[in-house]
Amino acid sequence: MTKDNIPSEKQSSKTEAEFVQSMNHSFEQLEQSFSFTTPDVSFFEQKIAEQKKQIRKKWRQDLLLFSTIAIIILSLMFTAFFQQPYVFVLLQVMTVISLVGYTGYEFKKGKGRVRHE
């Protein structure tokens, strides 16, 4: 390649600018090829009210589910503690091992994700 054939930095940035301009023109044309109307404020207000109602309902359901599970677990723990203490100790040990294992797994997974990025 001769010296004259090598594009200068200025030329290259010019063609890049032209390319970006042409790309933006295409996006503008795309925007214009679709028409839609923006709903009025009352539509959004209604949507927000409905969504908040849903959120409150879901929160109540989650709270109920959490309370039920908590009561079942506590009942089992107390029963085990008073009726069969060795089962209680075994459950405690298994819980600690699972927690440590899960934390280690998550930590390893997080490190892997950072390396990939």
Add this chain to the structure above:
Amino acid sequence: MEEREWVNAAKKGDEYALAQLFQQNYSFLVHYLIKLTYSLEQAEDLAQETMTKAIEHIVKFNGKSKFSTWLISIATRLYIDQKRKQKREQSWQKQEQALRMIKWQAQSANEDWHMMLESLGKLKDDFRIPILLKHYYGYSYDEIAAMLQIAEGTVKSRVHKGIQMVRKELNEDDKGQYPVGKTVEQN
């Protein structure tokens, strides 16, 4: 009333203030999503989902960026998640269908801007989204990095590499060497 005041009121639970913010930014959001999906129907569906997420998380919005920026960050993540959940083939077919429609519209008007969109559409979203945010919307690299939750250097390299790929494909198309419909980085 300024945007910051609407945001503060919305964070305190004022539904009218949040509705105002949505209405002011709806057109911006749908236009952005049209550029991602190439389809008005999909764009409007994603805009609805974005608003649903925004209603849930408005209290967490710190107000450092513009409300529109926050909305398009949510929309982008939803779009990426949705594409991941859809079967790859299915999502590719949808995009192909949308592109065919755009091509037809442009050809009817005797314009050739669809060529650029077609090449951009063949890029992976990992490249296409940063290019759109950087060059069309003018966001800085660090803003895009925060929106996409990736490193700033990754954004820079994706924008640069993505543009190179599109330019290469457009040049090759001009020479008639690159078959239409084949992807550069889609595999």
